Amino acid sequence: MSQPRPHHSSGSSHSFIRINGKIRAREVRVIGDDNKQLGVFPLGDALRMARERGVDLVEISPNANPPVCRLVDYGKFRYEQEKKEKEQRKHQHANKMKEVQLSATIDPHDFKVKLRHAVDFLCDDMKVKVTLRFRGREMAHQEIGMQQVEKFVQELRPWGQADYTPKLAGRNIHVTISPLPKNKRAKHPEEVEAQGPNTPPAPTQKPPPGERAAAASGNAVQIVRGDSGASAPGSAPGGNFGNNPFSQLEIKP
Numbered sequence: 001m002s003q004p005r006p007h008h009s010s011g012s013s014h015s016f017i018r019i020n021g022k023i024r025a026r027e028v029r030v031i032g033d034d035n036k037q038l039g040v041f042p043l044g045d046a047l048r049m050a051r052e053r054g055v056d057l058v059e060i061s062p063n064a065n066p067p068v069c070r071l072v073d074y075g076k077f078r079y080e081q082e083k084k085e086k087e088q089r090k091h092q093h094a095n096k097m098k099e100v101q102l103s104a105t106i107d108p109h110d111f112k113v114k115l116r117h118a119v120d121f122l123c124d125d126m127k128v129k130v131t132l133r134f135r136g137r138e139m140a141h142q143e144i145g146m147q148q149v150e151k152f153v154q155e156l157r158p159w160g161q162a163d164y165t166p167k168l169a170g171r172n173i174h175v176t177i178s179p180l181p182k183n184k185r186a187k188h189p190e191e192v193e194a195q196g197p198n199t200p201p202a203p204t205q206k207p208p209p210g211e212r213a214a215a216a217s218g219n220a221v222q223i224v225r226g227d228s229g230a231s232a233p234g235s236a237p238g239g240n241f242g243n244n245p246f247s248q249l250e251i252k253p
Helices: 043-053 074-094 108-123 136-155 189-195
Strands: 027-031 037-042 056-061 068-072 097-102 127-133 160-162 167-169 172-179
Touching: 027 043, 027 056, 037 043, 043 056, 043 068, 056 074, 068 074, 097 108, 097 136, 108 127, 108 136, 108 172, 127 136, 136 172
Parallel strands: 027 068, 097 127
Antiparallel strands: 027 037, 056 068, 127 172, 160 172, 167 172
């Protein structure tokens, strides 16, 4: 059985978890490793049960009356707690919100940069609050700002959907976009670019016989004959083939 030691758990409501000899209650409610209640026992009996089973007595509910303890290996207990906290942080991460600010006269390049940031947030399961603020006389042309926001929402449709239609509040237009489920959400553009096109290179085509390039210098053409100098069967007089395309060319020495 492991030695008593406090455990400082991040994110838990208690500064540490008491185990074994650190438990102060006179009697405790004991839960087995299979999560079944074994009953209320004096602390000494509960420690003896843990010792016989080769596990630890871990206090999981110190504020209960009597405190609730569990017979479990402390390493296994820590693993389960960390796994639960990780799942909780994942759900809390989904509730986070990032803000992207636009303007009625935003530059197209800046628009794309803001759009890329919003895609990053949605792919990280975070909500995006889009805010457009009118400055000075821009309030006279609210339709331009509304078009910018609607265009921004439309561009993000593969990754998220608006919780409501864009609203004008004072000098601001705002809308909140929630990420789509992963099975319905498009892949991140950087992930698509990293995969790249999966097209094999085109095979090299060999030229058919009779169309091979001949070595030439200026207008001179060199004709190579065999050592015997005999004409091939079906050839024209002079050792040239009847359908030789070079038969009409002037041969220079």
